[in-house]
Amino acid sequence: MDEYNRFVDWDKMDVTVQSQDAKELTCTEFQELKQLARQGYWAKNHSLRAKVYHKLISNIPCRTVTPDANVYRDIVVKIVGKRNSSSLPLPEFVDNSLVPTYCLNAEGIGAVRKIILCIANQFPDISFCPALPSVIALLLHYSKDEAECFEQVCRILACNDPSKRLIDQTFLAFESSCMTFGDLVNKYCQAAHKLMVAVSEDVLEVYSDWQRWLFGELPMVYIARVFDVFLVEGYKVLYRVALALLKFFHKVRAGQPMESDSIQQDIRAFVRDIAKSVSPERLLEKAFAIRLFSRKEIQLLQMANEKALQQKGITVKQKRQNVHLAVHAENFKSEIVSVKEMRDIWSWIPERFALCQPLLLFTTLEHGCSLSRFYSHSEGHEPTLLLIKTTAKEVCGAYLSTDWSERRRGGNKLSFFGTGECFVFRLQPEVERYEWVIIKHPELAATGSEPENHASPASSALSSGSVPPDPSDRLSPFLSARHFNLPSKTASMFMAGSSECIIIGGGDGQALYLDADLNHGRTSHCNTFNNQPLCSESFQISVLEVWGFRD
Secondary structure (H helix, E strand, O other), X not given: OHHHOOOEOOOOOOHHHHOOOOOOOOOOOHHHHHHHHHHOOOOOOHHHHHXXXXXXXXXXXXXXXXXXXXXXXHHHHHHHOOOOHHHOOOOHHHOOOOOOOOOEOHHHHHHHHXXXXXXXXXXXOOOOOOXXXXXXXXXXXXXXXXXXXXXXXXXXXXXXXXXXXXXXXXXXXXXXXXXXXHHHHHHHOHHHHHHHXXXXXXXXXXXOOHHHHHHHHOOHHHHHHHHHHHHHHOOHHHHHHHHHHHHHHHHHHOOOOOOOOOHHHHHHHHHHOXXXXXXXXXXXXXXXXXOOOOHHHHHHHHHHHHHHHHHOOOOOOOOOOOHHHHOOOOOOOOOOOOHXXXXXXXXXXXXXXXXXXXXXXXXXXXXXXXXXXXXXXHOOOOOEEEEEEEOOOOEEEEEEOOOHHHHHHHOOOOEEEOOOOOEEEEEEOOOEEEOOOOOOOHHHHOOOOOHHHOOOHHHHHHXXXXXXXXXXXXXXOOOOOOOOOOOHHHOOOOEEEOOOEEEEEOOOOEEEEEEOOOOEEEEEEOOOOOOOOOOOOEEEEEEEEEEEEEO
């Protein structure tokens, strides 16, 4: 332990890390390392964790020219000079981030700033990296000297494996990760997301804090356990743990009054004091219990969000767009939903489209109750939002990810298309968003003829309830096949359209069917569990609107 205690204040450190005899780690297989990291095999021995960190970081594939310990020794005096290390100014790219002290002694606290300045000197391409101070502070606990810590951080920053994302180093990467996290919360933490929407003026601003929860607010013993797994499994672990933190926050704080005027401050305080309610083991257990998208799918979603930001010209730090600003009260007019309700819907849609403003494409009050006119006004727009108000004052709708022109692929047959980003929702009498499912009931399309006359072979197979197992390398239908130029087989069946009807597959067994005259509709809700049905099983349409997304 003596060679790794230079920067550690042992009075602050958990005593259990000093109580175990040193062990050796001999395994090299990924699956075994993954299990050991998750179990905390090296968490209770300081020297062992230091050696494992050194081994794992040494194996990171890096650029040919990556600064090492010798570079640090050569440049530190020139860069820092005789200035007091505790007062050294931080570079702009850390964005006034917290500089955690964790269990560092005075020398260690000063060393963090020195290493940051030397990294700024060697990595001029870093433009935004708020996680860096925390990573340096953490690794200093397990380094023999400043130069060794510098080298390890440099290897993390210089990783050149395109499949191994580690730390965001540009505002574009950081902002798209915040949007991706928002998308994941929307799907996997719906109860927490509902709370965020209710109490926050800008839910995107709340989710922009997600990395700060981990690299800033989380106590030392927790972030070290997270980092153990992060070095083995990569960036996806960070999403998992942040989602788990939000789930625990909602569980512990649900129904309680806010402790401050800001939900952001409340979450930060909860994470700082997480030891009062959740152990590190329980946090990781919760994180890995989430059936998250694959790493490949998350990378594609991140790419989509980056592309949306680039198209908006958002590549450097600027004020975030408030969700409320995307739906302008003075410019928005709907006969179905209020501005507040439209903003609620906007909080459910994928983050890359939440940057856009709603644009009315079609309304039965102006364009009449014609399915052909519905198609002609909706085609060429992707995605779209369908809103329906019934004569019984029920309000429901659907977010539709794919252009309606895709229906022509099936010729005269009822053609199924769309992606797993589709969902249906209800606003009146109560608000409910339903997770997507593949359409399994194409017989809803029967309008005086047999279902098989309308259904495509693929939809007939789905109607039996048996979905062919996806190969392990197939992408989730959650992703848009067209957006990523993927083969059409990666798309799934959530929307269907013909000259006679429209079908939209929703969640928890929900499906919505509309007649060709757009006057009448019906729903299927055979597996709603505790959810209320989307709307009446059979209903008359009072008003129908289709909205697009304007840049």
